[in-house]
Amino acid sequence: MLTPKQYKLLMFINKTTKETGCCPSFDEMKDAVGLKSKSGIYALIEALVERNFLRKLPHKARALEVVRLPKLKPSAVIAEEKKKEDALLNAMVEIPLYGYIAAGTPIEAIANENDKFSVPYEMVRGGQYYALKVEGDSMEGIGILNGDTVIIKKADTAQNGDIVVALVDNCEATLKQIKKEGPEVLLIPKNDSYEVRRLPASRVKVQGILSSLVRSYH
């Protein structure tokens, strides 16, 4: 029957003519099929014409017509589609993106947004996670920059030295390193321009522990 490339091309031609009413050009086809040169498209089309899946007017632009479609998919195409589906089901996980973390609002107050952030499944295995955009430079010293997205594992306790989302007085959420000292808690920024805050433990609530970080350039 057809080779995977032939199949892919035929389906593409069929799809675009049915959707737009006009036939794609060789250049458009080469992009769709993933080739870098039109000459490959030419060969594929010759093959499809020979096998009577296409009809063409030679030397005319965009003058192809689909005669028939194959009843069988090449197994390589089936495999590829299955792989994509698996990727869809397994690898992708969406976690809520709660907005910016800075001074001000506690996380849960803005938890009703439905922004989502997609992360690899491995990054959020075993636990509940959410994402936050970092605002400000108070953690610059350990490579957490303004605009980064941090992925936080929900937790209400943390170990000394963990980077946590800490809610102070039920109204202000920040990302800081935490350290317990007896009845008090230290919230330690990682930037010399900021002061360590020392608070009674009762005023600080841990809302999660930093699990990973994603940054986009440009």
Place this chain on the structure above:
Amino acid sequence: MLTPKQYKLLMFINKTTKETGCCPSFDEMKDAVGLKSKSGIYALIEALVERNFLRKLPHKARALEVVRLPKLKPSAVIAEEKKKEDALLNAMVEIPLYGYIAAGTPIEAIANENDKFSVPYEMVRGGQYYALKVEGDSMEGIGILNGDTVIIKKADTAQNGDIVVALVDNCEATLKQIKKEGPEVLLIPKNDSYEVRRLPASRVKVQGILSSLVRSYH
């Protein structure tokens, strides 16, 4: 099938004959399609007749007949399919993880590994990408730490100020900010303990541009 102009004209002819009961003149068509001369319309009509979408009585005014129209998918179906595609856009894709970038080996020498790294599709749309583990602290100043994974877009040229994977003398690959100064290239680390390297452009090959960064905190 048809070229975009042919399609547009055919649809116009079909629409106006259905609405007004008579066929538009060449002048009306040229205005509708956006041409300044009737001769183009003539050519388009000849093509449509050849492809058996129109029938005409030669030398008669307004004597065209639409034989058939390209059969399109209902737009509802197209919308449905687009939705499915969007779902795939949210899927994860795997890109090759080429190992550590530091001093020593060029990237391509270790490209035969089959480690993979999963990232959201949005992060790697339009281009070829690969992932590298960062080794060393030479870029600490802009928040790129030892052990981070960087996602690199393949490219062989870069703009001043881009963070790039640079291959020096075909044997040593590093992640640095790049700056061109006439015949020379500066490779700028972001850590005061490291020196800027100034090299003739011929010794430096760009292998990719930093696109995003992922960090895991155990």
Place this chain on the structure above:
DNA sequence: TATTTTTGTTCTACTTTAGTTCTTTTTTGG
């Protein structure tokens, strides 16, 4: 019917887009 107006046809010239052909390079499978 004669005349005017509308409309279609033809031609030339030029630019852009698209298809074809061929050679070289890369990839693949035995």
Place this chain on the structure above:
DNA sequence: CCAAAAAAGAACTAAAGTAGAACAAAAATA
């Protein structure tokens, strides 16, 4: 490792698109 197939790339040729003008045939109308 080699041969065959696939792909890339460049060069080339043809068609499509654009415009303008001139003209011929048909339609309108006086």
